[in-house]
Amino acid sequence: MRKIGVLGGTFDPIHFGHMYIAYEAYKKLGLEEIIFMPGGNPPHKRGNEVTDGILRYEMVEKAISDYSFFTISDYEIRKETLSYTYETLRYLKETNKDSELYFITGADCLINIDKWRNVQNIMETCNFVVFxxxxxSKNEIISQKEKVEERYNTNIIYLDLLNMEISSSLIRDRVRAGLCIDFFVPINVRNIISKENLYK
Structure with missing residues (x-):
């Protein structure tokens, strides 16, 4: 049975922090593949200005092109309706028969998990991985992890990774301020941002 990781996000833009998380999960969990899933129309981003999905997809595709174990899916980008995690996981389970899914997400999502739709279904469809x-704090995360495990009768994997304080919003702010972003994103992502005049 293939072990496949799934890393979703708006990726507006993708940065080295995302890639570090994906690589560490790939190595620590013994995965065979990490699927990057750019969000198409995420419900928690309603009202926020998000870069066109095609451009975000292109940035991710360019960023991961040198890594054979990183792939990308346009499932959520193609969706016209809101993108819910349980639907995405169900789709991936159906299209990757005989595979075990590992859904990789941040501690903020674990803290707010009760706001998600069909949490029980999510926990039954995948191995839930939190970084x-x-x-x-680690204590806060572990405490919430234990509560969620008990509530949904599941086991959550905790990845104790480096705190890389890089965010997409930081990069967008630096672009607006005319500051260099070379140390935060791959050069081909920077080139797309420059060519398309993004985040100005």
């Missing part, structure tokens, strides 16, 4: 994010 540390700035703003949350």
């Amino acid at each position: 540390k994010r700035p703003g949350y």
Whole structure:
């Protein structure tokens, strides 16, 4: 049975933090593939201005092109309706028969998991993997992890990764301020941002 990781996000833009998380999960969990899933129309982003999905897809595709174990899916980008995690996981399960899914997400999502739709279905469809994010202590994450495990009768995997305080919003702010972003994103992502005049 193939072990496949799934890393979703708006990726507006993708940065080295995303790629570090994906690589560490790939190695630590013994995965065979990590699927990057750019969000198409995420419900928690309603009202926020998000870069066109085709451009975000292109940035991810360029960023991961040198890594054979990183792939990308346009499932959510193609969806015209809101993108819910349980639907995405169901789709991936149907299209990857005989595979075990590992859904990789940040501590903020674990803290707010009760706001998600069909949480029980999510927990039954995949191995839920949580990594540390700035703003949350390890004790806080472990405490919430235990509560969620008990509530949904599941086991959650915790990845204790480095705190890389890189965010897409930081990169967008730096672009607006005319500051260099070379140390935060792959050069081909920077080139797309420049060519398309994004985040100005």
